[in-house]
Amino acid sequence: MKSVIVQLVTFNGEKYIPYLFESLRKQKFVDWELWVFDNASSDRTVELIREELKTLNRPHRLIESKTNIGFAPGHNKLFTESMDQSLYIMLLNQDMMLDSSFIDTLFYFAEAHPDAGAVSGRLMKWAFPEKTNIVDSIGLKAFKNHRVIDRAGGETWRDVDDDVNAKEVFGVSGALPMYRVIALREVAFEGQIFDEDFFMYKEDVDLAWRLKSTGWCAFSVFDAIAFHDRSASGPPNLSDRAAAKNRKNKSAAANKYSYRNHILMLIKNYAGEGGVRGFLMTVWYEFKKSAYFLLTSPTLFVKSWGDVLRLLRRTLKKRAAMQKVRSVSQKEMNQWFV
Numbered sequence: 001m002k003s004v005i006v007q008l009v010t011f012n013g014e015k016y017i018p019y020l021f022e023s024l025r026k027q028k029f030v031d032w033e034l035w036v037f038d039n040a041s042s043d044r045t046v047e048l049i050r051e052e053l054k055t056l057n058r059p060h061r062l063i064e065s066k067t068n069i070g071f072a073p074g075h076n077k078l079f080t081e082s083m084d085q086s087l088y089i090m091l092l093n094q095d096m097m098l099d100s101s102f103i104d105t106l107f108y109f110a111e112a113h114p115d116a117g118a119v120s121g122r123l124m125k126w127a128f129p130e131k132t133n134i135v136d137s138i139g140l141k142a143f144k145n146h147r148v149i150d151r152a153g154g155e156t157w158r159d160v161d162d163d164v165n166a167k168e169v170f171g172v173s174g175a176l177p178m179y180r181v182i183a184l185r186e187v188a189f190e191g192q193i194f195d196e197d198f199f200m201y202k203e204d205v206d207l208a209w210r211l212k213s214t215g216w217c218a219f220s221v222f223d224a225i226a227f228h229d230r231s232a233s234g235p236p237n238l239s240d241r242a243a244a245k246n247r248k249n250k251s252a253a254a255n256k257y258s259y260r261n262h263i264l265m266l267i268k269n270y271a272g273e274g275g276v277r278g279f280l281m282t283v284w285y286e287f288k289k290s291a292y293f294l295l296t297s298p299t300l301f302v303k304s305w306g307d308v309l310r311l312l313r314r315t316l317k318k319r320a321a322m323q324k325v326r327s328v329s330q331k332e333m334n335q336w337f338v
Contacts, residue, residue, distance in 0.1 A: 002059075004032040004107055004178070005086040009074035011039040013094035014048055016229070019129065021052035023097045023226075029104035032090075033059035035078050039068040045094075071174075072194035072203045079193045083181050090178040095229040097126060098176075105224035106178045109166065117183030117216025118208065120172035121224030124157065128229040133157050136228045139169030139220035140208055142337045144274040145285035146266060148205045151220070166221045170336045171208020175228050183216045186325060189318050195264075197311050201254065202261035209269045212336060215327045252300060259293060260304035264311060268319045272330045274337045 006024075010017075024034065034056065038046050046064060053060050063077070075091060082089055088110060090103065102121055110116050123136040135157050137150035150173055184193050187210040194203040208218060250258070266282070274281065293301040308315075 002031060002033055002086040004029070004088045004090055004103060005082040006032055006034045006090045006092050006103070007075055007078045007082060008034065008036045008092045008094065009039060009071055009078075010036060010041060010045050010049065010094045011068060012041045012043045012045060014041075014044040015128070016095050017045060017048040017052060019097050020092075020094060021049075021056065023099070023102075024058075025056060026100040027098070027103050028101050029107060032103055035060070035082060036062045037074045037078055038062070038064050039070070039074055040065050070196070070199040072198050072200065073196045076192050076194055076196060079184070080191065083184060083193075086181060088178050088180055089184070091174060091176065093175045093228065095126070095128075096176055097131075097227045099225040102224045102226055103178075106221060109219065109221050109224075110178060110180060113217070113219065115215075115217045116219050117180050117211045118172045118177050118218040119221055120175075120177045120219075121226055122157070122220065122222045123173060123175060123226055123228045125154075126227035126229040131227050136230055137173040137175065138222070139167065139218065140171040140173060140205060142170045143281075144278040144337050145281035146270065146273070146278070146337065147285060165223050166219045169218050169220050170212060171205065171218045172220065174204025174207075175230070176226055177204070180216075183211055183214075186214055186216075187211055187322070189321050195268075195318070197264065197314065198261045199257055201257040202265055206261075206265045206268065209265065210322060213269065213271070213322070213326045213328050213333060252297070255293070255297070256300050256304055259289065259300070260307050263304075263308050264315050267308075267312070267315050268322065271323075271326070271333070273333045275334065278334075278337055 036049060038049070049062060053062065065074070079089070088107065090106070106119050106121060110119050120139065122138055125132045125134040125136045133156055135152040135155050137153055139151045140148050141151045142148045148170070151169060187207070193207065195206055198206065211218065272279070290301065293304070
């Protein structure tokens with residue numbers, strides 16, 4: 001059994017592949033292998049991956065899908081076998097570049113913290129092809145209105161005290177997490193780790209919420225460094241105006257899946273976190289967001305809610321299954337919705 005299986009789901013990422021694989025070849029950790037699932041890329045992504053695999057010098061496999069089934073289903077296809085063959089699974093986005101000790105640092109941190117269901121590193125923004133000193137994510141932060149953002153996203157990184165090399169967080173970004181396999185098994189639903197109804201966006205937040213509610217901790221490890229050229233991200237300014245501006249800059253697909261998946265996630269996981277105040281703040285936040293889309297993109301609004309209603313019965317079934325394995329009280333969860 002391998003210590004770590006690295007899962008990579010790709011789609012039209014040819015410009016990143018040489019940089020990504022260069023960083024993989026430099027990894028100090030040796031007990032890992034790479035599994036790639038390509039979502040029917042139409043550029044040279046697969047061709048370049050085949051060439052890079054020849055010199056990777058690690059066990060690997062490449063699966064080529066004939067259609068784009070999405071980020072969540074792509075990883076789930078790999079999970080079906082990788083979970084039986086490793087202790088940890090690390091998910092890798094194509095638009096990443098890892099420092100040479102990234103896998104090594106996360107693995108040994110997780111081994112030293114048996115309560116850690118998920119760990120990730122200090123992800124920095126990659127203004128492709130230049131590295132920056134701007135934070136992309138050091139974990140997920142949840143608010144009382146159930147909005148979830150990347151911690152410190154857009155801020156300039158400042159070194160912390162030498163004795164503070166990690167921080168417990170609500171969850172970790174799906175851009176580059178490492179999950180403990182036994183934790184994933186505990187929150188799986190009908191064999192799915194990521195909710196395939198999400199297709200893309202918010203599946204990492206949904207998984208983080210499920211892991212936290214079953215008692216697993218998540219950590220951001222600052223000494224594990226990687227760079228991420230994120231295609232879609234939230235604004236560092238949390239005002240309504242900044243949020244509206246950010247939505248204008250996103251594609252229609254990104255807005256749709258982000259909006260409707262957040263609603264599905266609330267239906268699945270909300271259990272009174274934040275008390276009455278949190279409930280009222282959540283209703284107000286969702287009302288403002290819905291009003292914005294109804295006024296600016298009525299077609300997107302109608303299609304999103306059509307999807308929610310179509311998926312409602314299945315989502316409630318998933319909620320019921322999660323409530324059976326939930327082990328953390330509302331009071332304990334409240335501390336993570338600030």
